[in-house]
Structures are given as C-alpha cells and as structure tokens.
Amino acid sequence: MEKIAVLGAGSWGTALAMVLSDNGHTVTLWGNKSEQINEINEQHTNKRYLPEINLPQNLKASVNLKEAINGANYILLVVPTKAIREVCQQLNNELTNEVTIIHASKGIEPDTSKRVSEMISEEIDSKFLKSVVVLSGPSHAEEVALRHPTTVTSASKNMEDAEVVQELFSNGYFRVYTNEDVIGVEIGGALKNIIALAAGITDGLGYGDNAKAALMTRGLAEIIRLGKAMGANTQTFAGLTGMGDLIVTCTSVHSRNWRAGNLLGKGKSLDEVLDNMGMVVEGVRTTKAAYQLAKQVNVEMPIVNELHAVLFENKNPKLAVDALMSRVKKHEGESTSNYISDLAE
Ligand SMILES: NC(=O)C1=CN([C@@H]2O[C@H](COP(=O)(O)OP(=O)(O)OC[C@H]3O[C@@H](n4cnc5c(N)ncnc54)[C@H](OP(=O)(O)O)[C@@H]3O)[C@@H](O)[C@H]2O)C=CC1
Numbered sequence: 001m002e003k004i005a006v007l008g009a010g011s012w013g014t015a016l017a018m019v020l021s022d023n024g025h026t027v028t029l030w031g032n033k034s035e036q037i038n039e040i041n042e043q044h045t046n047k048r049y050l051p052e053i054n055l056p057q058n059l060k061a062s063v064n065l066k067e068a069i070n071g072a073n074y075i076l077l078v079v080p081t082k083a084i085r086e087v088c089q090q091l092n093n094e095l096t097n098e099v100t101i102i103h104a105s106k107g108i109e110p111d112t113s114k115r116v117s118e119m120i121s122e123e124i125d126s127k128f129l130k131s132v133v134v135l136s137g138p139s140h141a142e143e144v145a146l147r148h149p150t151t152v153t154s155a156s157k158n159m160e161d162a163e164v165v166q167e168l169f170s171n172g173y174f175r176v177y178t179n180e181d182v183i184g185v186e187i188g189g190a191l192k193n194i195i196a197l198a199a200g201i202t203d204g205l206g207y208g209d210n211a212k213a214a215l216m217t218r219g220l221a222e223i224i225r226l227g228k229a230m231g232a233n234t235q236t237f238a239g240l241t242g243m244g245d246l247i248v249t250c251t252s253v254h255s256r257n258w259r260a261g262n263l264l265g266k267g268k269s270l271d272e273v274l275d276n277m278g279m280v281v282e283g284v285r286t287t288k289a290a291y292q293l294a295k296q297v298n299v300e301m302p303i304v305n306e307l308h309a310v311l312f313e314n315k316n317p318k319l320a321v322d323a324l325m326s327r328v329k330k331h332e333g334e335s336t337s338n339y340i341s342d343l344a345e
C-alpha cells in the first residue's frame with residue numbers, strides 16, 4: 001500500500017481520493033479552504049462538490065501542502081488546468097524526494113498550446129520528477145463516488161509507470177486500461193469538452209438527437225485531425241479517452257460543459273453561465289487554445305471556429321448552427337485524413 005497525496009479537493013479530486021482510499025492506500029486530500037478541509041476530516045463529507053456522498057473514514061484532508069505530500073511517492077494532481085502551473089510551483093517548493101505525478105485534468109493552455117503533462121514537466125524540477133502519468137476517460141465524479149462501474153486509461157510514455165498507476169487505482173468498480181499515447185489521451189480528454197459545450201448549445205436551442213449525433217461524429221473528426229497533426233496515434237481516439245469520453249460528456253446532465261452549453265443555447269451570456277456554475281467548465285479555455293492551435297498547424301476545425309465565435313465574439317448560437325449547416329458541400333471522408341482507415345489498422 002502507498003502513501004498518496006491528492007491535490008485538488010473538488011469533485012474529481014475527492015472522487016479519485018475515495019477510489020484510492022477504498023484500495024487501502026493512505027490518502028491525504030489537499031485543498032486551500034480550511035472550512036472544507038475540516039468538513040472532510042470531521043463530517044466525512046464534501047457537500048459543495050459531492051452532495052449526498054459519505055467519504056471513507058480513512059480519507060484525511062489537509063490545507064498544508066508540506067504535510068499532505070510528506071512521505072508520498074505518488075502525487076495526484078486534479079485542479080483545473082488554469083491552476084496547474086501555480087499548484088506545481090507551490091509543489092516544487094515543498095518537494096524533497098522524487099515523485100510520480102499522476103494528473104487527471106482535462107484541458108489545453110491558451111497561448112502556449114501546452115498539454116497538462118507538458119506544463120507539469122516545465123514547472124517541476126526534473127530532479128524531483130520520476131514520471132508523469134495521465135489518468136483520463138469517461139468518468140463523472142458523481143458516478144465514481146457512488147462506486148458505479150467506470151473505465152479509464154492510465155497513459156505514460158513509459159508503460160511500466162502506466163501499469164503501476166493502473167494497479168494503484170484498479171478495483172471492482174474502477175477498471176483501468178493502459179496506453180502509451182500521452183498526446184492522444186490528453187488531446188481527446190481536453191477537446192471533448194469543446195464538443196460537449198456545443199452539444200449543450202444545440203440541446204438548449206431545442207434541437208434534438210440528430211444535431212447531437214452530428215456534432216459528436218463531426219466533432220470527433222475534428223479532434224482526430226488536430227490530434228494527428230499534434231503527433232497522436234489516431235487509434236487512441238476510438239478508445240475510452242476519445243470516443244468514450246465524448247459520449248459521456250455530450251450525453252450526461254452531470255457534465256458541466258454540457259450544462260454550460262445548454263444555458264448558452266437558452267440565451268444566457270457566458271459570464272452569467274460561468275458565475276452560476278460554481279465548478280470548472282474547462283471547454284471554454286480549451287476552445288480558445290484549440291482555435292489558436294488549429295490555425296498554427298493549419299487544421300480545419302469548423303465546430304471549434306463557430307463555438308469560438310459564440311463564446312468570445314458574441315455570435316448568436318443559432319446563427320453558428322446555420323453557418324455549420326450551410327458550409328460547402330463535402331464528401332464525408334474529405335479532409336478527415338482517412339482517419340477511419342487509420343482506426344481500422
Ligand atoms: N468532475 C469530473 O467528473 C471530472 C473532472 N475532470 C477534470 O478534473 C479537473 C478538476 O475538475 P473538478 O474537480 O471537477 O473541478 P471542481 O470545479 O469540482 O473543483 C476544482 C477544485 O480545484 C480547486 N482549485 C482551483 N484552483 C486552485 C488552486 N490554485 N490551488 C488549489 N486548489 C485549487 C478548487 O478549490 P476551491 O473550492 O477553493 O475553488 C476545487 O477544490 C478538471 O480539469 C476537469 O476537467 C476529469 C474527469 C472527471
């Protein structure tokens with residue numbers, strides 16, 4: 001059994017800390033709000049993020065980062081993408097031994113186009129960084145906390161590290177696969193949030209399942225095109241962290257990205273939506289990042305372009321849908337870089 005620090009006491013950090021505690025590991029959940037940390041230690045609940053859930057009695061929490069990471073060989077980082085660099089900088093100041101950093105955040109940084117694992121490698125002193133492993137897949141915190149069957153992927157360039165993480169998390173309700181395609185796993189997890197925002201918008205506009213199926217299918221084509229340009233293995237996008245996460249995020253009321261899109265489709269402004277969500281909506285920043293990245297690598301991403309216009313240029317969502325529907329007529333396989341044959345390899 002291992003001592004593991006979980007940094008980020010929101011919905012996903014808490015649910016993953018529960019999985020690790022269920023597996024018998026000694027887990028300390030780190031957060032920055034003392035009231036919330038006291039609630040976790042004394043009431044064994046985290047009501048703001050996981051209402052109705054009783055946390056395992058052996059799960060401890062701390063506001064003190066030094067205390068949380070003391071003696072840990074594994075650190076699970078689960079804060080919103082925009083906080084990754086800041087938390088890594090704090091962590092870097094406290095580390096005294098080499099650690100494996102596992103991250104479960106889904107986003108791309110605007111302006112730098114960096115994936116989360118790249119930000120971690122840039123911020124953590126290499127003498128403290130044994131390995132970076134990504135944990136991603138179709139997994140709403142609300143369902144994991146209820147111990148409902150869930151499958152995810154542990155990805156690392158080094159398969160042995162991915163397998164160690166697979167072992168740490170696996171149990172009867174949490175099944176972990178491995179993959180060495182870190183780029184594909186991170187791109188799939190980040191970009192599905194964009195498509196979920198768009199799917200929420202079409203639902204909010206009152207369009208039905210046909211529109212959602214269209215967005216998911218053509219959205220996956222866009223994700224694969226960008227992923228291929230970034231060096232991903234296109235087969236990864238047929239798996240849990242690609243198609244799997246796209247399905248769960250576009251079709252679930254648990255998804256904050258879908259819910260945010262739904263409110264936008266119903267006519268709320270982006271500021272109103274984000275002010276009322278109370279949890280991170282990663283797809284907003286990632287839309288900005290993907291929009292910039294697509295231009296840099298010259299990849300066609302019409303859904304991303306229209307969503308960017310809705311979010312940041314005040315475009316009416318209905319006009320964005322009209323624009324997508326009236327694009328130049330195409331062959332279905334055109335500009336998908338034969339990804340279906342790639343997937344079938
Ligand atoms: N929720 C889910 O089902 C899943 C989420 N993810 C990913 O996990 C990541 C985290 O999401 P999630 O837990 O849902 O988000 P939440 O909004 O539920 O929680 C975010 C947590 O991060 C904390 N936080 C934010 N900034 C900092 C900081 N600078 N220092 C310390 N703590 C900070 C927040 O603290 P505070 O309360 O003080 O604001 C809060 O506890 C995202 O990238 C998301 O895409 C991945 C899979 C599933």
Ligand SMILES: O=C(CO)COP(=O)(O)O
Binds near residue numbers: 140245
């Ligand atoms: O990543 C998730 C499920 O796999 C959670 O999605 P949301 O951030 O949209 O809630």
